[in-house]
Amino acid sequence: MSALQGPVVPTPDALAALRPLPADAVRLTPDGLLGAWQERNAASTLPHCVTRLSTHGNLDNLRRVTGDSDTAFTGFWFADTDVHKTLEAAFWSGTQQAFVEEAAALLEKAxxxxxxxxxxxQDPEHRTRQWTELHFSHEMYTAGHLIQAAVAAARSAPDDPVAxxxxxxxxxxxxxxxxRYGQSRETDGHPEIETALAELYRVTGHRPYLDLAARFLDNRGHQVLGPGRFGPAYYQDHQPLRETDEVTGHVVRQLYLLAGAVDVAVETGDRELLAVTERLWDSALDSRTYITGGQGSRHRDEAYGDAYELPPDRAYAETCAAIASFQLGWRLLLATGKVKYADEMERVLYNAIAASTAVDGTAFFYSTPLQRRTGHDGGGENAPGHRLDWYECACCPPNLARLMASLHTYAATGDDNGLQLHLYADGTVAAGGHTVTVQTRYPWDEEITVTVTSPSDQPWTLSLRIPAxxxxxxLAVNGTPAPSRDQVKDGYLRLHRIWHPGDRIVLTLTMPVRLVAAHPRVDAVRGAAALTRGPLVHCLEHADLPTSGPLAGALFEDLELDPAAPAAVAYHGSGLAPVTLRVGVRLRAASGGPLYRDLNRTIPPPAATTTVTAIPYFLWANREPGPMRVWIPLAPREE
Amino acid sequence: MSALQGPVVPTPDALAALRPLPADAVRLTPDGLLGAWQERNAASTLPHCVTRLSTHGNLDNLRRVTGDSDTAFTGFWFADTDVHKTLEAAFWSGTQQAFVEEAAALLEKAxxxxxxxxxxxQDPEHRTRQWTELHFSHEMYTAGHLIQAAVAAARSAPDDPVAxxxxxxxxxxxxxxxxRYGQSRETDGHPEIETALAELYRVTGHRPYLDLAARFLDNRGHQVLGPGRFGPAYYQDHQPLRETDEVTGHVVRQLYLLAGAVDVAVETGDRELLAVTERLWDSALDSRTYITGGQGSRHRDEAYGDAYELPPDRAYAETCAAIASFQLGWRLLLATGKVKYADEMERVLYNAIAASTAVDGTAFFYSTPLQRRTGHDGGGENAPGHRLDWYECACCPPNLARLMASLHTYAATGDDNGLQLHLYADGTVAAGGHTVTVQTRYPWDEEITVTVTSPSDQPWTLSLRIPAxxxxxxLAVNGTPAPSRDQVKDGYLRLHRIWHPGDRIVLTLTMPVRLVAAHPRVDAVRGAAALTRGPLVHCLEHADLPTSGPLAGALFEDLELDPAAPAAVAYHGSGLAPVTLRVGVRLRAASGGPLYRDLNRTIPPPAATTTVTAIPYFLWANREPGPMRVWIPLAPREE
Incomplete structure (x- = not known):
């Protein structure tokens, strides 16, 4: 039997600072948050997706091709990708066997x-348009997701005939x-095929797949797709990737393209191309990423927007973009070993990605805004202020399913020389001959206990990420406090020794409450602060406002953060949010009045001050719909 | 020969606090700004529109119907409205006779x-869809603009056979x-027909037109249009107008609908409906109007957005919405006489509307944002940071042409009892038997001199608007300072006496520079101030940044307003902007750095301070393209 593998497995000759572990090397327990999410995915989200593929016509679309259905084509023209992504998720999770068999047979027949x-x-009415409208058709994007499903099949069930x-x-x-395209100058309007072909090359060793991926990357950027509705930068066709300094256009397209570029760069040893992807990642993180890790400021074209254009209320921050950021970060982490990529994976996972799914696992945000106002008008939105159980363009739910099904594979890397822990979660990790148990209630708790369970007579290095x-x-090793600072190198605590079974490392990542401000160029949140603790961004939500006392009946938008009242941590021990924050707020006295006034007109002093709860951002909108905000206006300091 | 009239002429029995003057009662001189705009319109904008109708295929679309062209249909499905609006403008302006004759003959033949x-x-391929997709088709919207052209024809050239x-x-x-629709429950997805039919009733006295307008108003709001892409509120079909408290959805649709509602209300004596329109106007002004008078915060659905959602960078603030606001304000001013409507007409005219046209009159903004960043990404915009000479959806340019051609008719009202001046402009005004000359360089200058030129042996009232x-x-009358405050009633200075030729009233509207803040609920401009003087909003534009001295090479976004340096007025005497402002600014020292930081991390003191020019907002983007901002961040006060 072949070794099980997860997403992204560079070949032995690829540029790689870190090596992914076999897919079964990390096991998460549902006692930890990541393990609980993975379990919820298998128990709720993935079955939900499978059901929706039937009720929303995706499978019938394929049955029309096979002659087994005569219903009309339903949904967007790339609706097949929902099938492919769900299939991929089912392979990673090892569940939904009946669906897998049905889908595999249907795809083969179609x-x-x-x-x-x-x-x-393949619809008779559309067949003549095959390959004629690549800027728009998503045909290779669809092929790419089919290939990704096949990659998951090959890696998770290599000996299974259905796989x-x-x-x-x-x-x-x-x-x-x-x-068809091996000698072509064309490319697809929506990237995805590049990373898919590179991964298929990794699975099959068939070099033409990698070459075609590289060709598609090079074809792009010469305005081969035409202006389209939003101009060539919308699909990153405005200039060759290698000459580009800034992320631009449609966010998911940009990030999928970069993921493909990393895959091609590491497999072809193209350090220049790898440097380009790092440069573009920097440009996104320096000026175009929300504090939740979400990316994409514009609804109209689902695009980045200008540098520092980061409105919290109109954040588009598509769930698929957050997933794409996570996937890109992993590729860059493997290629370079730089801790910043793991830090960003953590941020986007615990905030933008986590927020997209309801606590019951069956409703989803398409867009993950950082503010919802009282009386929010969700018309024209892809997210009307609460999660929906499906979307006409349902790219996000099955994308979440495939990510969560493979989540454990992103927690650690390693080889015979050692083990690197990037995402902390309760579970077990094995690399080379080394195995450890991780016990932690992270991110609620500061303490992570790693216990070695494998014997060794050679020294090896246990590396633990120290988040920025x-x-x-x-640090304490076997009960003895140890100086940690000296041993932190490039963001990782490196513990090199001969480890014995039972050796116990306790890492405490202190989590003070932080009040965070954005760069002064971020106009949209000037004069406001966000509350974070550990990796978690917090928010105020209407449901936590007191219904009696001085704030009773207050308009949510009239609350200001009281800078004189330090925020505190509230430990609850259990529940959905075992830890919340308590923050001092003031209610502005004069809430009405004209829209514009003289600057020097005196603002009345605050009418009331009190303390309210701030919950982790990812848990918002799990109670009755209403306003929320991450960035809280700062009350003026009293003179 | 019949009396010449302008837009909006309530019948004698209509509810009306003020009466419009005959179209030739006000003459503007090109020495004043409004007169100069009107002259530019006739000399440049309107001929430009006429040319574009040929070069962009609008006339050929009609010639296809008559069999005189075999080119393909071009442009949006409502492209005829560009012809109709240009025709309306030509009638109001009394120019472009050749175009008028050609268009009239073509429309009749088609x-x-x-x-x-x-x-x-009427295209054979689309003919079967006539009247079958009213939510989308704009058929009545197109009919409405045809009718508006006819109203202009009837009022401006009543004896002309072409008219x-x-x-x-x-x-x-x-x-x-x-x-077809006299007994129907249907209505059109895009309002315009309501006001057009009411105006046609005024011209013809044919009551069924008014009844149909009233019917369309009542039909709306019962979800007769279906959900569409953006939900029923997008086209104000979510609830009956009479039950509505807040403006919502697509801004131009909302404002055109309200204009029609005022017309129907005053003609049918429906005070309840009139009160509804006032309530909705208030809701727009209280929480959904930019300081420029622009309305509409969202690009995706060209919609209002939530209360207090007023991002300056992503302001959609469509030019047509600003024009619609002006037209609605005029209707409400006539109906109620309330000064706030005239104040708002002035604000939107001198800022959002004026900004939409380049100084040469042949390039236009579709969207009028209040901020453009360095390196602005205009992809997916209808305004890429500079004015375009035409648009695929070219609703705005001919809309500007028809407004400017009739601009003089909005300056004053009156009858035998007196004369009310609402918009101050160099020119002459006649009402009843009373005539005055207005001499002013307003809004550059504070002084307005009104000289009576008609004899009278009866007292009458000269009313002069005192802007909020x-x-x-x-005030000085015949050289003698007079107490003005006592004579101001409801926002107008009311001077009641027997006026003699040569009587000379000098009104000085002092124009200090104001630093304006927005309501604290406007998150997008917290901690920033706007500069205004008189009716003019000002902005900083890149071209005014010094290229030597401490600010040389500064990033535009790193400038802050220095609260310690009072802004001053700079008189230039002549030029495009005879008056500008000089404001103290500081350059932030640390312009780079991470996107998010601890709030209490010390911000370095400003590196440089200097004084720069702020120009009237409406003149921005007439030099090389680059960043601009109306809302300027306030430097923190030094401790």
Whole structure:
């Protein structure tokens, strides 16, 4: 039996600072938050997705091609990708066998003799448009997600005939692409095929897949896609990637493209291309990323917008963009070993990604804004202030399902020389011959206990990430406090020794409450602060406002953070949020009045002050709908 | 020969506090700003529009219907409205006779036997869709603009056969609507027909037009249009207008609808409906209007957005919405006589509307944002940071042309009992038997000299608007200072006496520089101030930044307003902006750094302070493209 593997497995010759572990090397327990999310995904989100593929017509779209359904084509023209992503999730999770078998058989039956498979463009009415409108058609994007499902199949169930069936279908489509576009100057309007082909190369060793991925990257940026509705920068076709300094345009397109570029760069040893992807990642993080890790400031074209244009209320911050950021971060972490990529994976995971799913796992945000006002007008939105159980463009839910199903594979890296822990979660980790148990209630609790469970007579290095947000990491080994600062190198605490079973490392990542301000160029949140603790961004939500006392009946928007009242941590021990924050707020006295006034007109002193609860951002909108805000206006200091 | 009239002429029995003057009662001289704009419109903007109708295919669309062209239909499906609005502008301006004759003949020839006229839906490929998709088709919106052109024809050239030809065409279409929809429960997705039919009733006295307008108003609000892409509130179909408390949805639709509602209310004596329009106007002004008078915060659905959601950078603030606000304000001013409507007309005219046109009159903003950042990404915008000479959806330029061509008619009202001056401009005004000359360089200058030129042996009242922004209005009559405050009633200085030729009233509207703050609920401009003087909002523009000295090479976004340096007025005497402001600014020292930081981390003191020019907002983007801002961050006060 072959070794099980997860997403992103660079070949042995690839540029790589870190190596992913086998897919079964990390096991998360549901006692930890990541393990609980993974369990919820298998128990609720993934079955929900499988059901929706039937009720929303995605499977029937394919059955129309096979002649087994005569209903009309339903949904967006790339609706097949919801099937592919759900299939990928099912492979990673090892569940939903009946769906897997049904989908695999259906895809095989629907595939054209030449390998083409796209139920929208196989429709007799659309067939003549095949390959004629690449800027728009998503045909290769759809092929890419089919291939990703096949990659998951090959890595998670290498000996399973059904998995092999999916791999065969995907390879036939990939072979068609190689045959058709191997010498072409064209490319697809929505990236995804690049990373998919590179991964398929990794699975199959078939070099033409990698070459085609590299070709698509190079074809892009020469205005081969036309102006479209939003201009060539919308799909990163305005200039060659290698000449680009700033992320731009449609966020998911940009991030999927960069993921493909990293894959190609590391497999071809192209350090220049790898540097380009790092430069673009920096440009996103320096000026175009929300404090939640979300990216994308504009609704109209789902795009980045200008540098420092980060409105909390109109944050588009698409869930798929957050997932894409996580996937890109992992690729860059593997390639470079730089801690900043792991830090960002953590931020986006615990905030933008986590917020997208309801606590019951069956409702989702498409867009993850950082503010909702009283009386919010959700018309024209993809997220009307509360999570929906599905979307007409349902890219996000199955994307969440495939990420969560493979979440454990992103927690650690390693090889015979050691083990690197990047995301802390209750569970067990094995790398090379080394195994450890991780016990922690992180991110609620500051303490992480790592117990070695494998014997060794050779020294090896246990590396523990020290997040950039942590002001003071404390270490104890076998009960003895140890100086931690000296041993932190490049963001990781490196403990090199001969480890014995039972050796016990206790890492304490102190989590003071932080009041955070944005760069002064971020106009949208000037004069406001956000509350964070550890990796968690917090928010005020209407449901936590007192219904009696001085704030009773207050308009949510009239609350200001009281800078004179320090925020405190409230430990609850259990529940959805075992730890919340308590913050002092003031209610502005004069809440009405004209929209514009003389600057020097005296503002009345605050009418009331009190203390309210701030909850982790990712848990908002799990009670009755109402206003929320991450960035809280700062009350003027009293003179 | 009949009396010439302008837009909006309530019948004698209508509810009306003020009466519009005949169209030739006000003459503006090009020495004043309004007169100069009107002259520029006739000399540049309107001819430009006429040319574009040929080069962009609008006339050919109609020629396809008549069999005189075989080119493909071009532009949006409501492209006919550009013809109609340009025709309306030509009638108001009394120019472009050749175009008028050509267009009138073409419209008559293109009209179907039953009166239908819409070149998109007369196309053989689209004909079966006539009247089947009212939520989307704009058929009545197009009819409405045809009718508005006919109203202008009837009022500006009542004895001209070509004008009568246009009136006949429009009436045939209106009669078709009455026949088809007189008992219907349907309505059009884009309001305009309501005000058009009410105005056509005023011109013709034909009551069924008014009844149909009233019916369309009542039909709306019962979800007769379906959910559409953005929900029923997008086209104000979510609840009956009479039950509505807040403006919502697509701004131009909302404001055109309200204009029609005022017209119907005053003609039917429906005070309840009039009160509804005032309530909705208040809701827009209290929480959803930019300091420039622009309305509409969202690009995606061209919509209002939430209360207090007023981002300056992403202000959509469509030019047509500003024009609609002006038109609605005029209707409410006539109906109620309340000065606030005239104040708002002035604000939106001198700022949002004025900004939309380049100084040469041949380039236009679709959207009028209040901020453009360095390196602005205009992808996916309708305004990429500079004015364009036309748009694929070219609603705004001909809308500007029709407004400017009739601008003089909005300056004053009156009758035998007196004369009310609302907009101050160099020129002459006649009402009843009373005539005055107005000499002023307003808004550059504070002084307005009104000289009576007509004899009278009866007392009459000269009313002069005292804008709400003015802290101190001074009056002198025939050289003698007179107490002004006592004579101000409801926002107007009321001077009642027997006026003699040569009587000379000098009104001084003092114009201190004001630093203005927004309501604290406007998150997007917290900690920033805007500079105004008189009716003019000002802005900082990159081109005024010094290229030497301490600010050389400074990033525009790193400038802060220095609260310790009072702003001053700079008189230049002549030029495009005879008056600008000089303001103290500081350059933030640490311009780089991380996107998020601890709030209490010390911000370095400012590196440099100096004084720069702030220009009137409406003149921005007439030099090389670059950043601009109305709301300027306030430097922290030094401790």
């Amino acid at each position: 595939q054209d003799a030449d390998g083409y498979l796209d139920s929208y463009y 092999q069936q999916v791999v065969s279908v995907a390879r036939r489509f990939a072979d068609l692409l190689v045959q 947000w942590c002001p003071d990491a404390r | 009209q179907d036997a039953d009166g239908y006229l819409d070149s998109y839906y 009568q030809q246009v009136v006949s065409v429009a009436r045939r279409f209106a009669d078709l609507l009455v026949q 922004w003015c802290p101190d209005a001074r």
